[in-house]
Amino acid sequence: MNDIPLSILFGALAALLLLSAFFSSSETALMTLNRYRLQHLVKQGNRSAKKAQRLLKRPDRLLGLILLGNNFVNILASSLATIIGMRLMGNEGIALAAGILTLVVLIFSEVAPKTLAALKPELIAFPASWIYTPLLKLCYPLVWFVNLIANGLLRIFGVKASDHNETTLNKDELKSIVAETDSIMPDRYKNILLGIIDLESATVEDIMTPRNEIIGINIEDPIEEIIQQLKNSQHTRIPIYKVSIDRVIGFLHLRTILTQLLNSENFSKQDITNNLITPFFIPETTPLHKQLQSFKVDKMRIGLVVDEYGDVQGLVSMDDLLQGIVGEIMTEDADVKKYADGSYLVDGSVTVRELNRITHWNLPTEGPKTINGLIIEFLETIPQTGTSLQLHDHQLEVISRNKHAITQVKFSPLN
Known part of the structure; x- marks a missing residue:
């Protein structure tokens, strides 16, 4: 090893750091891929998406392969850094080399590539899937042995890697996703989808x-x-x-x-x-x-x-x-008016379900069906005009009423 020029050792160390960055970034990218977009791309015939999907069907094998490669190059890089440190500064250079290598690996082989992968997962995951597919076949015996031991430990805690299923969404999770599509979907269309999702209940x-x-x-x-x-x-x-x-x-x-x-x-x-x-x-x-x-x-x-x-x-x-x-498709609902400060003026006859759909709140729908009924049930009386109260974490004020019901309510902006 003493006969190898330092330039070659530094070149080999740089290559190992690049490999470490590849393994780190591809791990993050593959694990953060949007599974629903991935499925859409698979249906469109995207070959890279198909390879990525096949790899993700057994994440234990994929992670085993990535971590084997990552640990191997990191250990080899550590050995090369130690040799370089000794060649340059003797025994005193070992600690310095270890410290510098740790900082370099952390920045250039971990944080930066993983951040890029989290922001642009498809950019890294799809090319990586072409590399991992044949690499998994080549290293399968070693990956199988490592997974055998790891999965055996998981079984002790009642976890089976073979039971891995595709990510599914329940109704409330799907509603949350639709409710957060402000940048790509107008409110009127978003309300239509929320109404359809909530149809069964x-x-x-x-x-x-x-x-x-x-x-x-x-x-x-x-x-x-x-x-x-x-x-x-x-x-x-x-x-x-x-x-x-x-x-x-x-x-x-x-x-x-x-x-x-x-x-x-x-x-x-x-x-x-x-x-x-x-x-x-x-x-x-x-x-x-x-x-x-x-x-x-x-x-x-x-x-x-x-x-x-x-x-x-x-x-x-x-x-x-x-x-x-x-919901209202052609015209805006005049019974619920939103103001610039985030407050809402709501007609008392508006249903709780409709108000939840417009505002994306979670007022209870099991009891009274209207805002008027919800307030009266809470107070057990018809409140006077000007009455303020906190109802299910919402601050509101009774603006007007008649003899039998509350006609208008103002909801203050949520903090």
Whole structure:
């Protein structure tokens, strides 16, 4: 070794440091690859992605190969640095060489390459996969022996390397990912995806028009009043009831009845009852996705939501279902206004589920369905205007109310 020129030793040491940087960076790059993007690239036929995916199916073997290579070059580099130190300064140079090598390895073979790999994993992982694939076959006996011992130790703690599965996401994790796509997806499309993800857990009770807001016609009213209501109605399908909304006798399609109303001089209540559609009743706990299917099978577009006692709790239409799933597509929701300081002015009738979707909060949805109901349940009374409270880590103030409910609430910015 004393006959080898120092220039060759320094060259060999530099090459070993580069190899160490390669092993360190490729390890980080392969382990931080986005598995879902990787799967997408595999489906597109990317050959490098296919090789990387095959390597990642058994991470124990891949890590065994990388760490074998990394430790080998680091130990060899340490030996060369010791020889160089002794050649230059004698025994006193050993400690100095070790200190300098440690600093160089840390900066140039660990921190810098791993940082680059974490920021640009595909840039390093894909070329590395072409090297590791044949290298794994070449070194397989040694890698197998090392993994045999390592996996045996893991089994003591109940971990089996062969049980490794592809990373999966649950619903809440997927919602978090979608909620954080601000830079690549407009809010309106993001809300649509969140609504679809949350489809299975939402019920018709979450999106129905509540009982006190149902606009219907009492068939017992004078015919003149009924005609006036028909002419001024903003809805195409109207529930017709006797005295109380609990006694709905059917739904009236406005387009059908207006033709008769305009062409008949003797329009009567009998004309209305002759054109009624049989009312469709929906249990309040029906999931949205099941109700969508039910509307499709029964060829209906509107129904009354009833509780376990058969009392009408609200009304839901196909339009309500679609809006409940995808939110407001064409226009911004006027019931939730965001201000520049991060505060929100919210209508009391807004559902907790819809507010969570707009703001990406986590207010509880198991109990009351509206913001009004959530506050009243918390305080056990209808608060006065100006009342401030902290509700589930949110500071809010009651802006306005009427005799029966809270009409507007202001949520302060989250700290």
